[in-house]
Amino acid sequence: MDGTADSGKSRGGGVCVMVNNNWCNNANVVTLARSCSPNLELLALKFRPFYLPREFTSVIVSTVYIPPQANMDTALWELHEALTQFQVQHRDAALIVLGDFNSANLKHWDLFRRSTDDVSEFTEAVVGFIGKLVDDTIPRATIKKFPNQKPWVDKTIRKALNSRTAAYNAGIISGNMDEYKSAAYGVSRAVREAKRRYGRKLESQFQQSGSRSLWQ
Incomplete structure (x- = not known):
């Protein structure tokens, strides 16, 4: 050119x-x-x-x-x-x-500084630009959390629950509920292990940061 x-x-x-x-x-x-x-x-x-x-x-x-x-x-x-x-x-x-x-x-x-002399407009412009950069570069994921969900419920329990549901549906069709009984026991075991993991996490957090961190 x-x-x-x-x-x-x-x-x-x-x-x-x-x-x-x-x-x-x-x-x-x-x-x-x-x-x-x-x-x-x-x-x-x-x-x-x-x-x-x-x-x-x-x-x-x-x-x-x-x-x-x-x-x-x-x-x-x-x-x-x-x-x-x-x-x-x-x-x-x-x-x-x-x-x-x-x-x-x-x-x-000094692009934002030259755009306005009002501190509120300046702040809005900077925050908006940062938000745009975040939206353009960081992927987002939606996580559903229910009020009655226990803090120790994790993906291992959800996986066990899905397996139990699948075994129950298959047992209704076949008439054999042995797999469902085994899957139900797997849910109980997953719950016990998840509770123990959560308890160890709380104990470690308490020892490192004190009781204040448990309420944050």
Whole structure:
């Protein structure tokens, strides 16, 4: 991408990306952004290479040039806006940013501080951004917990209960309840062992942290 008149420069400038055909062919390259301003020159391409790890659907490469005389805060803000848009539109893509940043410090983006002077709005923006990162990176699991569920009930007891139910249904059909009796004994044994494990856990917790931790 050559530098345009929008860059305010009479010569030089421009960014480019070279792609090895053994990695990705032209049919699987899409241009996402081409921009040129006095503060930032950006060329962003989305690639679908011949091989990708399963967790990624594509690779987005953003080539950046920030001139030495640029307003670094403005340049980083423009870059942040572009990268955020890529992340929203392509959540499962691997994002790569490279180029010549000159004196721009990518480790300290005062993006939230520049967004508002109100401390409540500032806090809401930061917390919201952290929540978005958590949602994008950490898988969630739903765990059902009932008020009458005993604290010592664990997966071994639930497995034994499922086995007892299956044995009971099979016994009703076949008329032979021997497997059901054995499974019922397995439930009783699983309950006794789970209670002992829970008791040892409480005892160890009491010895290490005192009684206060048991009520937290």
